[in-house]
Amino acid sequence: MKSLNYGIIGNCRSAALVSEKGAIDWCCLPRFDSPSVFARLLDEENGGHFSILTDRSYRIEQHYIENTSILSTRFDNGSDAFEVLDFMPRYLNESGDSYTPPEIIRHIRLLRGSPIFRVKYDPRLEYASEETFTYMKDAFIISLTNTKKFDSLFLYSDFDLEAITTGKEIALRKDGFFLMGYNEKIFVPTLERIRLEFERTKVYWLNWSDNTPSYQNYDAEINRSAITLKxxxxxxxxxxLAAATTSLPETIGEVRNWDYRFCWIRDASMVVKVLTSIGHRQQAKDYLRFVLDLLPDKDEKLQIMYGIHGEKKLTEEFLEHLSGYEGSRPVRIGNAAYEQRQHDIYGILMDVIHQQLTLFSNDIENGEEIWNITKGIVWVVGQHWQEPDKGIWEFRTEERHFTFSKVLCWTAIDRAVKVALLLGKREKARKWQPLADAIRKDILDNAWNDDIEAFTQSYGSSDLDASVLLMENYGFIEPWNPQYVSTVKAIGRDLSNDGLLYRYKNRDDFGLPSSSFTICTFWYINSLFKIGETDEAEALFEKLLSYSNHLGLFSEDLDFKTKRLLGNFPQAYSHLALIETAINLSTLTKEEKIIDALR
Incomplete structure (x- = not known):
């Protein structure tokens, strides 16, 4: 059985996945949403990869250098040992700007003896849609296709280039390197330069992680998740981005697979809120600028998702030439969900805006533009909250009056009222409050089901839905409210499967889900904690953490039976919820000034 035992490396421009055996099986350059240069993840035979190969006498172990995104893969046979340090350079240059070239460095360090290894360097450009030609030049190896000769890939190394291209054995006598990049280098890299890039990148991540508060429990898990979100x-x-990959299936062999290399307003807003709460404010400033740039006109409606450069049309295509992850086809690029209507995005975005104004009221940028967005959101919600939508789970056919969507419509107006008061717009606050009250009454009148004693997935429904657990998180209802307590317990009885939660159990566009959406289990654990069931919450959390991969990373889904990771990877949703849950279950022990500043 294949596993998502991968580490992610990246530099906030692109990313790559490195297997537990040290093979780069997924990478898109020069940016996250570019065509892949390695895609063995989606096609074993034709996708392409960059592997370090040894004989079976070597034991392979892998870990991150603590508090960084630098991945160490160690090869050791007792007498001989070496280490591969994989990273994408990221640091601040002399002018204070971020240096994030579209390249991967594989720093090879001799640890002991005289190790022997081979290299399988097999790039397949343009999603492996046509033949890639790879050959040696004087100072590098170049890969390109016939149709896009300027869309090329360059590999530099201080190892023998012919040995690399032919796969001959390489005897390691001293440290060495591989530098693979989208651009030809002006100056040929040297080992000394590689070591400098390594140290600078290491220092960047150590400094970034130093801004994350420390906790008595789950400190390592919180920090790893924070780095992953970054x-x-x-x-x-x-x-x-929602995730770094496309088309990793929710269930093996089925068609539930999507391209997640885009910016969902919902996912991104949740990520930004969590990162801000643990001291990483710059992310929020950058994201709010992204949102403001999306809406140049006051009357322009917000889409549920955009390309990472703000692209508004994300046409979905099938890559028929790729066999898919374990044969799970189709492989998709683009995402047709961009055309859907989902009312919850307005509330989630307004929640982040309110957070930023509350925490940083004396240092908020773009205040007038944010106020314009606030007024626009109130107008849109006021016009459309009574209409059905596709809901948080993006049902591709039927629209309904989803409870979560209605709760987030209330959240949008509630936070808009609070923002108006913060900005001294008291008349607007008085004008908007009746709308918040009307939405709240509508939810309480229509979402509660007396027969099952719970708030349900949609109005008039008897189906339960894990998203309803967030009613408390957004302040719609108190955790001790008997209706909320009853809802949490009903969801636990109906949607839990060996400690993992269904999003819902009613059949959707593709049939009954057979895997657990990981964030839902985190939501349930949080809800148990909120209603006072702390022992059960802690036990379930420990159990869930044990299902991560060897590096503590989570994908989108978990198989109910095997507990294997499924879905796109790593998943922002899963890691933001991990942080929230871990903080709830932990105790802050130092760096309290950061938390005090955010209260």
Whole structure:
């Protein structure tokens, strides 16, 4: 059985996945949403990869250098040992700007003896849609296709280039390197330069992680998740990706697979709120700038998702030539969900805006533009909250009056009222409050089901839905309210499967889900904690953490039976919820000034 035992490396421009055996099986250059140069993840035979190969006598172990995104893969057979340090350079240059070239460095360090290894360097450009030609030049190896000769890939190394291209054995006598990049280098890299890039990147991540508060429990898990969320951000525009991959299926062999290399307003807003709460404010400033740039006109409606450069049309295509992850086809690029209507995005975005104004009221940028967005959101919600939508789970056919969507419509107006008061717009606040009250009454009148004693997925429904657990999180209802307590318990009885939660159990456009959407289990654990069931919450959290991969990373889904990771990877949703849950279950022990500043 294949596993998502991968580490992610990146520099907030692009990312790559490195297998537990040290093979780069997924990478898109020069940016996250570019065509892949390695895609063995989606096609074993034709996708392409960059592997370090040894004989079976070597034991392979892998870990991140603590508090960084630098991945160490160690090869050791007892007498001989070496280490591969994989990273994408990221640091501040002399002018204070971020240096994030579209390249990967594989720093090879001799640890002991005289190791022997081979290299399988097999790039397949343009999603492997046509033949890639790879050959040696004087100072590098170049890969290109016939149709896009300027869309090329360059590999530099201080190892023998012929040995690399032919796969001959390489005897390691001293440290060495591989530098693979989208651009030809002006100056040929040297080992000394590689070591400098390594140290600068290491220092950047150590400094970034130092801003994350420390906790008595789950400190390592919180920090790893925070770094992962940072790696899923696109610094150039402020966009935040849902995941680094496309087409990893929710269930093996089925068609539930999507391209997640885009910015969902919902996912990104949740990520930004969590990162801000643990001291990383710049992410929020960059993201709000991204949102403001999306809406140049006051009357322009917000889409549920955008490209990472703000692209508004994300046409979905099938890559028929790729066999898919374990044969799970089709492989998709683009995402047709961009055309859907989902009312919840307005509330989630307004929640982030309110957070930023509350925490940083004396240092908020773009105040007038934010006020314009606030007024626009109130107008849109006021016009459309009574209409059905596709809901948080993006049902591709039927629209309904989803409870979560209605709760987030209330959240949008509630936060808009609070923003108006913060900005001294008291008349607007008085004008908008009746709308918030009307939405609240509508939810309480229509979403509660007396027969099952719970708030349900949609109005008039008897189906339960894990998203309803967030009613408390957004302040719609108190955790001790008997209706909320009853809802949490009903969801636990109906949607839990060996400690993992269904999003819902009613059949959707593709049939009954057979895997657990990981964030839902985190939501449930949080809800148990909120209603006072702390022992059960802690036990379930420990159990869920044990299902991560060897590096503590989560994908979108978990198989109910095998507990294997499924879906796109790593998933921002999963890691933001991990942070929230871990903080709830932990105790802050130091750096309290950061938390005090955010209260």
């Amino acid at each position: 790696l899923l951000s696109y610094e150039k525009t402020g966009a935040v």
